[in-house]
Amino acid sequence: MKTFKSLVLLALICYLSNASAQRIDVKEKARNAATNRADQKVDNTIDKSLDKIEEGIGGLFKKKNKSTKETGKDKSQKRNDVAAEDQQQPSFATYNKFDFIPGDKILAFDDFKQDALGDLPAKWNSTGAAEIAKINGSEFNWVQLSGGDAYFNPQYITQMPDNCTVDFDMVINYSKVAYAYYQLRFGIEIISSATAKAQTENANVSANTGLTFNIHPYSDQEIHAISYLKGETQLETKAQFPALSSPAPIHISIMRQQQRVKIYFNDKKVYDLPQGLPPAQHYYLRFSALIDAWNDNQNIAKMYVSNLRYAAGKPDMRNKLLSEGKLVTRGILFDPGSAIVKPESAGVLKEIAAILNEHKELRVKIIGHTDSDGDNAKNQQLSEARAMAIKSILVEQYQVNEDYMTAEGKGETQPVDGNATTAGKANNRRVEFVKL
Known part of the structure; x- marks a missing residue:
């Protein structure tokens, strides 16, 4: 069994390495991940994918069978969609009665x-x-x-x-x-x-x-x-x-x-x-x-x-988004250094989805923000991946209209609190929904 898993892992690395000269060197990323996992944020996706293969989950091969036909969507947007899917987001079905929303x-x-x-x-x-x-x-x-x-x-x-x-x-x-x-x-x-x-x-x-x-x-x-x-x-x-x-x-x-x-x-x-x-x-x-x-x-x-x-605070998410045009939440939580949304975020996501599904004409931009820990460029990529992950969850698990949402990241460039304390960092790690 170990030999089979090793062959599958090796085949995956070779396949991804030779598939496109423009893509990142997955072998090198894998080696870096093994020696310095603490310096990963966006690169954490690679480790998680390799771990899934070792556990016998061949999800990445499954994704390769999807049609590559363009549907008019911007190519860079499509790459972000794939990155968000690769995060293996959990299902929030068991949290359908969870209505906890943290303070503002x-x-x-x-x-x-x-x-x-x-x-x-x-x-x-x-x-x-x-x-x-x-x-x-x-x-x-x-x-x-x-x-x-x-x-x-x-x-x-x-x-x-x-x-x-x-x-x-x-x-x-x-x-x-x-x-x-x-x-x-x-x-x-x-x-x-x-x-x-x-x-x-x-x-x-x-x-x-x-x-x-x-x-x-x-x-x-x-x-x-x-x-x-x-x-x-x-x-x-x-x-x-x-x-x-x-x-x-x-x-x-x-x-x-x-x-x-x-x-x-x-x-x-x-x-x-x-x-x-x-x-x-x-x-x-x-x-x-x-x-x-x-x-x-x-x-x-x-x-x-x-x-x-x-x-x-007692969050009034509906009023913030519909009347004021901007909803800021710190209740969508992620695994450290990744775009995997934690299931305890279900209360917030469910409320936002209810607003968007009730007001189907509403168009919003989802903006991800990080604290200042780590590399600036990786924080920018991480914030983008997190915004796209939220969009994907709203579409796939809460049936929100994909065409009425866009997603982008601001990294650590727009702090609302100091980054010298853990509370300040937690306030800076946020997601904004802006009415367009």
């Missing part, structure tokens, strides 16, 4: 790249064992949360606005031997106290006011929601999410609209609580870990968090 302005973004492995995150406060770690071969850093009775506060999520969103990637790692022990849970909390630890002695509920989502990976993959006012429980309910047992990252999305709170685990809306948050002057976000002494000593239960994004 990013207040904080944390991927922990600025922190050294083994250190406590510089912008966090903790009463337990929190340190930066690498997991699952991930290219970015994670904050590892553990401890017998510990609380972890991101110091940049303070005095949350009435309308705001928080989303992040989460991994829960635990051993099956932990199943037998009830006292093992992790928490995501919106709490009215800014202190790292504030709880009653035995209730595992804050002594003041807030909303807690307790994650119990050991017991039927349950998520308990508890709303409380000055230490008194106002609401208590539970739901299940079977994927808690998977080692794959889970994307958590939280939307606050005054007292109403929605929380999603991947594509599933786990809770929609219209009165989830009792009235309070300020709210803060914190994480918690409650692990009994035996499990904590055995070091078999940990929670990991990364790519934490905190944004303010």
Whole structure:
């Protein structure tokens, strides 16, 4: 089998190398990718294509069988279309009920790249064992949360606005031997106290006011929601999410609209609580870990968090596009250095598609923007590929009229925020829809 895969891979490289003298040297790109993958943005497409072949997916050969007859479309536009298709965009069918749309302005973004492995995150406060770690071969850093009775506060999520969103990637790692022990849970909390630890002695509920989502990976993959006012429980309910047992990252999305709170685990809306948050002057976000002494000593239960994004505002996408003529979104997310759209972008894409399909006469230009990391020329190409990928998804998966959309990229040339901070970079990584 390995010999067959090697022959297929070699045949592909030779075929692409000899197909057109004007195209890039794929052999050279492959060698560069093997030795310096970190310097790839647009070139990342080549690596992904080779990886697909190694896994037995012959998609590129399939594409070569398509008719090459010109239909009047500009040739350069056609090349961009092919590049976007080669990104192997995921299907958003499973996210058809996902309606999470992040806030307009990013207040904080944390991927922990600025922190050294083994250190406590510089912008966090903790009463337990929190340190930066690498997991699952991930290219970015994670904050590892553990401890017998510990609380972890991101110091940049303070005095949350009435309308705001928080989303992040989460991994829960635990051993099956932990199943037998009830006292093992992790928490995501919106709490009215800014202190790292504030709880009653035995209730595992804050002594003041807030909303807690307790994650119990050991017991039927349950998520308990508890709303409380000055230490008194106002609401208590539970739901299940079977994927808690998977080692794959889970994307958590939280939307606050005054007292109403929605929380999603991947594509599933786990809770929609219209009165989830009792009235309070300020709210803060914190994480918690409650692990009994035996499990904590055995070091078999940990929670990991990364790519934490905190944004303010209640987006009015319809008004922005139809009345003001320009919609700017930071809710269309991509894999690092590529034009592959992440499935958690479905809420934004679905809303935009609904507007365009309802107003069929509307013509728009899709403009991609990047931050300033990396090479200027590659950022320009990356922004173009991302704009084309969005157009392709709107056409192929949401049936928007292709003839009424154009796509282009501006690279890093039009920043709207500074590139010195992670939040500034996240604000600059955006997509604009401009009415023509």
